[in-house]
Amino acid sequence: MRNSRPQLLDILFDDATAAGQSPLRVVQQRAAALLKLNRAVKGLLPTQMQAWCRVGNYRQGVLVLEIANASWMMRLRYEQPALLSALRAQILPSLSSIDIRINPSLMAKTENLSQKNGNSAQEYEKTGISKGPLPPVRQISMQSAEELRLLASRSPEKLRKALERLAGMAGEGAKTTSRNN
Template identity: 35%
Template sequence: MRDHRPQPANDFFNNTRFKDLQEKAIILSKLSHVLKDSLPKGCEDHCRVANYRQGSLVIEVSSSVWATRINYERLTILSTFRKHGLPGLSNLEVKINPDLARSFVGEKPEVYKTETQAKRELSKAAASALEMVAETASPKLKKRLESLAALANKK
């Protein structure tokens, strides 16, 4: 029968399975830092090391676009990891994980930010042309054309 009484936290932290899991997480974190340092600017936020087992490194990317870019950099990444403590690395596996892309919803990385467009101003000549057209237009259109012409007069 199992003992369902509360156990001391030290028993959990001293458990060999937990220690192995913790060590693997630390190793993967260090490998992710090496990966981010070896990638071109803009790629680092869309990729992470998912696993390393039996000489094969698994990298997760946010979309197929990033998978293609990683595959172009495959040889560079392999040589970088071999120099940084993984001489037995023989294979690089790229997997797509859409959950990585969801972390960017609502915010655009600096690479994709566009400049704001300059506000367009309506000239006096265009405003007078709109007012002339408004004289012969239907009441609904007349109201809208006059409001557009008024924008030129606000300057």
């Protein structure tokens, strides 16, 4: 169990404790080790996944990875066996498993960083240069739009209108519908 009692500041900053290392130095070394491990893990991940994943912790042979959302979590699960064997071979021979956890704040931080960097889709279209990963743009194919319209023709009025609006979001050649219909 951890010692969570308050400690004097001079004990934390004193370099000459009985064990030879101050508690603050132990924390600093642990943080540096986790940062190094984070860089190694990101180097082994596919490029598009690197911004959405980070090392949360490593304890008792279990690596805890934090991921932005469930979609990226599923993608990471496909990469997990290769990542596990690569990490065992390169830097963590004692690694027994990888625990993946969703951290929604990671998604928000990544989106805020891309907005601060001016990494919007409009800027990418203007310059053709991306400063980092762009969120995927979702488009409805023409075939999907036609299927939605076919389904709308056999649906009740309220659902029909919603399906037609959705089908109207397809490419430029698709028949557009008004929201007032």
